[in-house]
Each structure stands twice: as structure tokens, then as C-alpha cells.
Amino acid sequence: MSILLTGGLGYIGSHTAVEFLENNQDIVIIDNLSNCNIDVVDKIKLITKKDFKYYIGDVRNEDLLEKIFSENEINAVIHFAGLKAVGESVKKPIEYYNNNLLSTLTLIKVMQKHQVKNIVFSSSATVYGRAKSMPIYEDFEVTATNPYGRTKLFIEEILKDLYVSDNSYNIVILRYFNPLGAHESGLLGENPNGIPNNLMPYICKVATGELECLNIFGNDYPTKDGTAIRDYLHVVDLAKGHLKAIEKIYTNCGLKIYNLGTGIGYSVLDIVKAFNEISGNKVTYKFSQKREGDIDVCYANVDKAYKELGWKAEKTLKDMCESSYNFEINNKKNR
Ligand code: NAD
Ligand code: UFG
Numbered sequence: 336m337s338i339l340l341t342g343g344l345g346y347i348g349s350h351t352a353v354e355f356l357e358n359n360q361d362i363v364i365i366d367n368l369s370n371c372n373i374d375v376v377d378k379i380k381l382i383t384k385k386d387f388k389y390y391i392g393d394v395r396n397e398d399l400l401e402k403i404f405s406e407n408e409i410n411a412v413i414h415f416a417g418l419k420a421v422g423e424s425v426k427k428p429i430e431y432y433n434n435n436l437l438s439t440l441t442l443i444k445v446m447q448k449h450q451v452k453n454i455v456f457s458s459s460a461t462v463y464g465r466a467k468s469m470p471i472y473e474d475f476e477v478t479a480t481n482p483y484g485r486t487k488l489f490i491e492e493i494l495k496d497l498y499v500s501d502n503s504y505n506i507v508i509l510r511y512f513n514p515l516g517a518h519e520s521g522l523l524g525e526n527p528n529g530i531p532n533n534l535m536p537y538i539c540k541v542a543t544g545e546l547e548c549l550n551i552f553g554n555d556y557p558t559k560d561g562t563a564i565r566d567y568l569h570v571v572d573l574a575k576g577h578l579k580a581i582e583k584i585y586t587n588c589g590l591k592i593y594n595l596g597t598g599i600g601y602s603v604l605d606i607v608k609a610f611n612e613i614s615g616n617k618v619t620y621k622f623s624q625k626r627e628g629d630i631d632v633c634y635a636n637v638d639k640a641y642k643e644l645g646w647k648a649e650k651t652l653k654d655m656c657e658s659s660y661n662f663e664i665n666n667k668k669n670r
Pocket of ligand 1: 514
């Protein structure tokens, strides 16, 4: 019995693959390498000293999925595969709808054919838009402010409709807050192409001298220091959340939605300060205009995941900064 990880060579998928293999669970990966590198396969094997099957190809390719479900005994799917850059989604909406929605529909079609009714889906805190208050609970209203967010919202709705049509499905929707950090080996981490959009990859490149200075987007938000607040969680904690989600699936849980975050809000300046403490003040910054579409504050209430999954993020902000920096240095050496 194996768990299929779509997008399993990406940032969150690769860390999740390690957690499953280290827990002696068989996995199969499908990834089209659109946002990762094939060398991640060897890195996962090196870390875990375990082997696994992988297929390079697109989740929208029904024939390939058919082959995967025929050749392997898949009993659950964790669906990470998708495009995820908010700004890019505004410029290329159709690409985002095509990739994220069609991959999900094709996956469900083939799962149905093979009577596989267990799925964990990677959703995002982005579905809460500008929440009415903090912290954010799972039953808050959902909305979308960009095409990327809309794909997450639509897929959540598709999964809910699927469940209404057949409640023998077990569906866990995980709404991730802001994952940061890297594997302690320094082998796996977030490695975006070009100039990073997200905060931590940008900070890392300033620390190693690849980029000159961090632009902090906005310093007049109504927060303690004027910079925006997010709920950052370590990617290894997040990966462990998927083990718990699969355990939950095996209890025949029906459809469940969980926030995965720490429940703590840190400002951009908190992150820079924590990073500078571990890197020896390597990150210089200046304040610039607010980024369009950014919200001021976003953090989760995480009680439901603790009560129902027995999951809680354990790693600290220092762990997130240290592991990110370690990965960046390691990765730069090997570039
Ligand atoms: P990632 O880009 O590193 O990983 C996604 C992987 O999916 C990549 O390896 C990519 O090559 C693959 N992929 C994309 N489309 C595919 C397709 N059609 N067929 C096969 N493979 C495909 O992203 P990530 O940060 O690991 O995110 C994983 C999931 O979590 C995504 O669905 C993302 O939207 C969601 N998410 C991420 C964050 C975040 O901040 N990283 C936050 C909330 C939600
Ligand atoms: N920021 C800067 N300078 C930068 C980059 C970011 O000041 O160069 C700030 C942003 O303005 C924001 C914070 O750092 O206040 C975090 O920004 P990120 O881009 O790292 O993350 P976001 O919260 O904007 O969004 C991320 C993902 C989304 C996802 C969301 C919630 O990119 O896909 O988390 O999970 F939906």
C-alpha cells in the first residue's frame, strides 16, 4: 500500500516524502519538474536511506495517472502539485486555472476509477482573504483576491461537492499558513528560480550577498512595528502534519478542514531581527511601498489541528532562520 504524492519533489512535498519514508510508509511520487529539480530524488534517498518509486510527468496526463494507479497499490493521495506564485497568477490566470484545476479533476477521475477515496489537499491561508478578525478559525468566510487563491477556493469547492455526492470519501483540506525553513541536512529547501517573491528566500540571498538589500513592503501597517504580520511555520513541522492527516483519513473521517500554522504572528522586522541574530547582521533592509494585495495581519487559530489531529508545530523561529540559511549556503556552494 502506497501513498501517492503529487508534486512530491517540490518544497513541501519533498520534506513530506522524507517524513513518510522515515516512518516506514511507502510512497510514490509524480512531478513534472516545472518548479523543482530532479536531483531532489537522490537527496530524499540520501537523507532517508530508503528507496521509492517516482514518475516524471504531468498530473493532467490521464494515461500516466492510469499507469501509476495500475502499477502501484495506491490507497491515498496527497495532492501538492500546483502553481503557486500569486503575482504570476495575475499575469497568467489561464495557465493557473489550467494547471491547478485540470490536474485536480484528472486526478479525481482516475482515483474514482480505481476506487481510491482518500485525499489530502494542499490549500492555503490565502482562502481567508482579509479576515474579519484574528486569529483565523477554519469556519471563517472564504474568498479569493487573485487567480491563484481562486484555484484553491475552487478546488476546495470541488472536493466538498465530491463528498456530498459520495460520503464514503475521506478528504482532508489543509490550509497552510507561511512555511519557512529547510531540512536539517541542508539538502532540501526552497529554491525558487530568479529573484524570489517570498520573504525568507529573499532574505537568504541578501545574507549571502547575491542580492543587495531587502525591501520591506510597508512600514505603516497598524501593527506593533508598522510591518506586516504572518504566521510562519517550519516546513518540517508542516510535513509532519501530513502524517497526521493521513492517520486521520484512516479513521474514515469524512471531510475535514484544518489550519496548519503556529498560531503566532511575527512581523517582517521580527523575521529580519531573528535572521540577523543567527547570521551576524548580514541582512540590510530598507522600507519601500506596500506590495499590492498584501494584507496587514494573518495568523491562525490552530486548536482544531491539535485537538483532532494531535498535531502542533514545534520548531522555533530561530530553527526556521538557521535551517534556511544553512540550506542557502549549501545550495550556493553546489550551484
Ligand atoms: P512547489 O512549487 O515547490 O511544489 C509543487 C510541485 O508540483 C513542484 O515540484 C512542481 O514541479 C509540481 N507540479 C506543478 N504542477 C504540476 C503538474 N501539473 N503535474 C505534476 N507536477 C506539478 O510548491 P510548494 O511550496 O511545495 O507547495 C505545495 C503545495 O502547497 C502547492 O499546491 C501550493 O499551492 C500549496 N501551498 C504552498 C504554500 C507556500 O507558501 N509554499 C502556502 C500555501 C499553500
Ligand atoms: N515581504 C517583504 N519583502 C519581500 C518579500 C515579502 O517585505 O521581499 C513581506 C510581505 O509584504 C509580507 C511578508 O513579507 O508581509 C510575507 O510575504 P511572503 O511573500 O513570504 O508571503 P505571503 O504572506 O505574501 O504569501 C504566502 C504565499 C501565498 C500563500 C500565503 C498564505 O506566497 O501563496 O503565504 O499561505 F497564500
